[in-house]
Amino acid sequence: MNGKDYSSGMVELRIPAQAEYIQLVRTVIGEIAAIDPNLSLGRIADLRLAVSEAVTNAYREHTRQNLDDQIVVRCDLTKGKIEIEINDQGAGFNPNEIPDLPNAEDPERLNHESGVGFSLIRELSDETTVETGKNGTKVRLIFNLNNG
Amino acid sequence: MNGKDYSSGMVELRIPAQAEYIQLVRTVIGEIAAIDPNLSLGRIADLRLAVSEAVTNAYREHTRQNLDDQIVVRCDLTKGKIEIEINDQGAGFNPNEIPDLPNAEDPERLNHESGVGFSLIRELSDETTVETGKNGTKVRLIFNLNNG
Amino acid sequence: MTLELKEAEYNSCLVISIFGEIDMGSSPQLRTKVIRSVNEGHVNLILDLTSVDFLDSAGLGTIIGALRRVRSQNGDLLLVCPEERIQSIFMLCDLDKVFKFYLTSNEAVDAYKGINSL
Amino acid sequence: MTLELKEAEYNSCLVISIFGEIDMGSSPQLRTKVIRSVNEGHVNLILDLTSVDFLDSAGLGTIIGALRRVRSQNGDLLLVCPEERIQSIFMLCDLDKVFKFYLTSNEAVDAYKGINSL
Numbered sequence: 001m002n003g004k005d006y007s008s009g010m011v012e013l014r015i016p017a018q019a020e021y022i023q024l025v026r027t028v029i030g031e032i033a034a035i036d037p038n039l040s041l042g043r044i045a046d047l048r049l050a051v052s053e054a055v056t057n058a059y060r061e062h063t064r065q066n067l068d069d070q071i072v073v074r075c076d077l078t079k080g081k082i083e084i085e086i087n088d089q090g091a092g093f094n095p096n097e098i099p100d101l102p103n104a105e106d107p108e109r110l111n112h113e114s115g116v117g118f119s120l121i122r123e124l125s126d127e128t129t130v131e132t133g134k135n136g137t138k139v140r141l142i143f144n145l146n147n148g
Numbered sequence: 149m150n151g152k153d154y155s156s157g158m159v160e161l162r163i164p165a166q167a168e169y170i171q172l173v174r175t176v177i178g179e180i181a182a183i184d185p186n187l188s189l190g191r192i193a194d195l196r197l198a199v200s201e202a203v204t205n206a207y208r209e210h211t212r213q214n215l216d217d218q219i220v221v222r223c224d225l226t227k228g229k230i231e232i233e234i235n236d237q238g239a240g241f242n243p244n245e246i247p248d249l250p251n252a253e254d255p256e257r258l259n260h261e262s263g264v265g266f267s268l269i270r271e272l273s274d275e276t277t278v279e280t281g282k283n284g285t286k287v288r289l290i291f292n293l294n295n296g
Numbered sequence: 297m298t299l300e301l302k303e304a305e306y307n308s309c310l311v312i313s314i315f316g317e318i319d320m321g322s323s324p325q326l327r328t329k330v331i332r333s334v335n336e337g338h339v340n341l342i343l344d345l346t347s348v349d350f351l352d353s354a355g356l357g358t359i360i361g362a363l364r365r366v367r368s369q370n371g372d373l374l375l376v377c378p379e380e381r382i383q384s385i386f387m388l389c390d391l392d393k394v395f396k397f398y399l400t401s402n403e404a405v406d407a408y409k410g411i412n413s414l
Numbered sequence: 415m416t417l418e419l420k421e422a423e424y425n426s427c428l429v430i431s432i433f434g435e436i437d438m439g440s441s442p443q444l445r446t447k448v449i450r451s452v453n454e455g456h457v458n459l460i461l462d463l464t465s466v467d468f469l470d471s472a473g474l475g476t477i478i479g480a481l482r483r484v485r486s487q488n489g490d491l492l493l494v495c496p497e498e499r500i501q502s503i504f505m506l507c508d509l510d511k512v513f514k515f516y517l518t519s520n521e522a523v524d525a526y527k528g529i530n531s532l
């Protein structure tokens with residue numbers, strides 16, 4: 001199956017903004033990734049985590065804004081890469097203004113139980129882009145298939 | 149969790165008309181069904197099979213008509229029932245004109261390797277409705293949650 | 297996506313054990329295996345469905361085709377199917393009248409021995 | 415969706431073994447368990463992550479909160495984490511500098527014995 005072209009391999013998943021469905025997204029993403037044999041188990045785990053973080057952020061935003069709308073996840077398995085888009089209808093945010101956390105050596109660090117989601121997303125994916133505004137946020141993640 | 153209202157529990161999944169993705173639909177349907185504790189494992193198996201048959205038919209029709217369009221599966225987990233819709237963009241068919249198969253006792257029966265998909269769908273679901281025409285087919289399946 | 301198929305040869309028959317999900321995508325693999333086995337002279341077959349997690353109408357069709365193939369060579373096909381959930385799919389299609397079911401592959405092998413010692 | 419939590423009490427510490435996926439949905443269950451344990455006087459904790467299949471940032475946050483809670487009672491929290499994949503999530507967040515990792519729960523229990531016998 002190596003080198004097969006999955007160029008029309010676009011899957012779209014719309015879920016209610018409910019915590020129960022975040023696990024479903026992880027399962028779907030894991031299954032789609034497994035269709036292409038070029039992704040290692042470790043890389044699939046990275047992908048699942050990055051997508052899960054982005055969907056969790058979308059879920060939290062819909063909860064904060066009291067929105068009933070669905071969260072839309074698109075996954076495009078194209079030759080050479082897997083591209084995932086997570087869309088919410090929230091009020092947007094500035095990804096450059098996420099506050100830095102105290103240094104790991106600083107005892108203050110233990111007072112911060114949140115705030116690493118977005119940096120995890122960036123660390124895990126090969127490419128992260130964010131389009132965000134008053135009408136919602138689209139996080140796009142790219143995972144390359146061949147560089148492991 | 150019994151009696152919890154999943155009234156906004158609508159999931160939509162769009163997949164390429166490719167054989168690899170039919171298993172994905174089964175997984176998703178199984179996971180969604182498992183979110184509601186009122187469905188037994190046996191009933192989840194029925195649901196997975198019925199949906200799989202309908203998606204296989206949609207896939208075959210897209211292949212016959214040489215369509216690149218996606219197949220759309222919607223799953224609505226509402227209080228008391230789970231409702232699934234399978235939509236294709238094919239040329240439609242007349243579900244009342246599916247030819248009868250020879251009797252099980254008739255040796256002729258062995259010459260028919262296909263043709264039971266639709267009757268399986270009807271047998272497994274609590275309710276099956278079909279809207280079909282030149283622009284495609286929508287199969288709607290209802291599984292009641294409480295009558296086992 | 298792919299089936300795992302194992303085989304065990306007895307004097308009287310060939311047992312093909314199937315692992316995984318038999319659906320439209322994977323059933324051609326089973327069909328090929330059956331055709332090859334019949335071509336090699338194995339006309340008394342046993343399909344062991346003990347480890348089949350999922351079976352759809354395409355899978356049923358493939359198993360019907362297998363029965364037709366061995367019958368046309370004066371052979372037979374027995375099914376090992378302890379899982380009620382899988383057996384019920386045959387029943388829903390009235391195919392429990394067409395196939396013989398056994399709970400273990402030993403029982404099915406014994407059934408062939410019985411026939412052959414007649 | 416739910417975590418399975420098992421505990422084993424030693425003279426020197428309490429081991430909480432976690433089974434399943436720790437995410438935003440399930441981590442409150444772990445938080446509750448830790449708070450209850452600290453309230454019952456267990457300030458030397460071990461979290462055994464051997465059977466954790468998935469850990470997200472909400473899970474990390476809960477484990478950070480657990481460390482803060484036991485530290486404020488002059489206790490400690492050790493992690494059993496033989497799975498590289500899970501350990502690497504701590505590393506990505508620089509949290510490998512905050513936590514002590516052990517490969518087996520026995521090693522972690524022994525570490526507490528060492529401290530307590532000083």
Ligand SMILES: Nc1ncnc2c1ncn2[C@@H]1O[C@H](COP(=O)(O)OP(=O)(O)O)[C@@H](O)[C@H]1O
Nearest residue numbers: 057058061090092093114115116117118119137
């Ligand atoms: N989709 C989003 N919509 C609105 N705000 C967001 C979104 N994603 C992230 N944010 C904001 O960025 C902050 C940092 O996100 P993150 O790094 O994932 O950490 P956490 O979610 O744990 O706070 C969030 O607290 C939130 O204010």
Ligand SMILES: Nc1ncnc2c1ncn2[C@@H]1O[C@H](COP(=O)(O)OP(=O)(O)O)[C@@H](O)[C@H]1O
Nearest residue numbers: 205206209238240241262263264265266267285
């Ligand atoms: N979604 C569909 N679009 C067009 N034709 C369909 C569709 N579903 C079923 N059919 C027609 O109905 C027939 C019977 O379907 P089915 O009972 O599932 O058996 P099989 O697919 O094995 O032939 C198919 O052969 C096909 O001609």
